[in-house]
Amino acid sequence: MHLEMELKKRVLIVRLTGELDHHSADSLRKAVEQELDKEVANTVLLSLDGLTFMDSSGLGVILGRYRRLNQAGGKMAACNLKPQVQRIFELSGLTRIMNIYRTEIDALERL
Amino acid sequence: MRVTNHMTLEFPSLSRNESFARQAVAAFALQAGDWTVQELDEITTAISEAVTNAIIHGYENEEGTVRIRANILDDRGVEVFVEDDGIGIPDVAQAREPMFTTKSEQERTGMGFSFMESFMDELEVTSTPSKGTVVRMVKWLAPAHHALS
Numbered sequence: 001m002h003l004e005m006e007l008k009k010r011v012l013i014v015r016l017t018g019e020l021d022h023h024s025a026d027s028l029r030k031a032v033e034q035e036l037d038k039e040v041a042n043t044v045l046l047s048l049d050g051l052t053f054m055d056s057s058g059l060g061v062i063l064g065r066y067r068r069l070n071q072a073g074g075k076m077a078a079c080n081l082k083p084q085v086q087r088i089f090e091l092s093g094l095t096r097i098m099n100i101y102r103t104e105i106d107a108l109e110r111l
Numbered sequence: 112m113r114v115t116n117h118m119t120l121e122f123p124s125l126s127r128n129e130s131f132a133r134q135a136v137a138a139f140a141l142q143a144g145d146w147t148v149q150e151l152d153e154i155t156t157a158i159s160e161a162v163t164n165a166i167i168h169g170y171e172n173e174e175g176t177v178r179i180r181a182n183i184l185d186d187r188g189v190e191v192f193v194e195d196d197g198i199g200i201p202d203v204a205q206a207r208e209p210m211f212t213t214k215s216e217q218e219r220t221g222m223g224f225s226f227m228e229s230f231m232d233e234l235e236v237t238s239t240p241s242k243g244t245v246v247r248m249v250k251w252l253a254p255a256h257h258a259l260s
Contacts, residue, residue, distance in 0.1 A: 019130055021126075021129050021130065021159055021163065022126050022129055022163045022166070022167065023126035023127050023129050023130065025218075029218070053152075053155065053156075053159075055156050055159040055160055055163065055223075055226070056160055056163075056219075056220050056222040056223050056226055057163055057219075059220050059222060060217075060218035060219055060220045061218060063218070063220060064218040083148070083149065083152070084149075084152040084155075084156070087149075087152070088156070088226075091222075091225075091226065091229060092220070092222055
């Protein structure tokens with residue numbers, strides 16, 4: 001998995017490419033935690049255009065960051081979900097707790 | 112049920128093998144017929160969950176061997192066994208409950224077995240404490256595309 005982050009105002013855009021599983025979960029967890037520790041971003045936008053695969057381990061990292069943001073009054077959203085990723089989001093109920101946008105531009109306009 | 116082809120994979124319980132294992136099984140499963148992209152994604156995800164369980168829970172991230180045996184069934188489906196010789200599951204029924212996890216501090220969601228169950232047609236979990244766990248999964252081709260082939 002390749003990870004790229006960009007801060008736009010208070011929105012931390014996290015762009016993921018490749019596969020998010022147990023093997024890659026830790027690096028995502030560490031990178032996002034480090035950014036959130038700076039206390040600048042209050043929203044995380046997961047931009048998943050390049051994410052071809054995700055399983056329950058990926059779900060765990062996302063839920064963990066969601067909880068942290070939620071407790072701090074922040075929020076999380078996602079955009080550009082590929083079908084396999086969309087399926088995992090739906091089955092796990094992630095689509096009920098966070099907004100899903102079609103594109104990054106759509107999301108940034110509304111966040 | 113006739114087995115028309117089979118394969119065995121054996122690899123150390125390293126997380127970097129998760130991707131390799133799920134892709135290898137999906138590639139083998141192609142021999143059963145024309146799966147849809149979604150069905151192949153389902154197989155890939157279910158295998159990923161079972162292999163991850165073996166590594167995290169079976170071996171608790173210690174060194175061990177994960178074995179995968181897969182059979183093509185009468186060219187209509189694929190049967191996969193994911194096996195470890197790890198600590199085993201004391202209560203399989205409880206482990207299979209959605210969102211049950213023994214490792215919530217590691218951000219485990221307890222959704223692994225739920226995904227395996229949703230994505231495959233059959234799921235059987237056999238476990239013996241301190242001996243290991245065997246997860247057997249079967250997925251059948253939908254009759255519609257079977258008739259086309």
